[in-house]
Amino acid sequence: MAYRSEFDVAAAKDLYKLTRRNQPLLHAIATEHIPAILRDPVAAGEQKRGRLSDHRTYNLNVGVSIR
Numbered sequence: 775m776a777y778r779s780e781f782d783v784a785a786a787k788d789l790y791k792l793t794r795r796n797q798p799l800l801h802a803i804a805t806e807h808i809p810a811i812l813r814d815p816v817a818a819g820e821q822k823r824g825r826l827s828d829h830r831t832y833n834l835n836v837g838v839s840i841r
Contacts, residue, residue, distance in 0.1 A: 778812075779808065779811075779812055789803070807832070811832060815830070816830070818830075818832055819831050819832040820832075820833075
């Protein structure tokens, strides 16, 4: 099943701030992580615990240094 993505304005601003000085990180997020989440959003993340158990989290450990 294919999913569609929509970026909230706040999410787009956060992504810009995170990657404005780190183009390799932006490239990794755009080419690896976002497509992986869109392929299967349930399998891509880990389920939270407690009050947030209906939410999932996705770790962006990409091995790209952030300066």
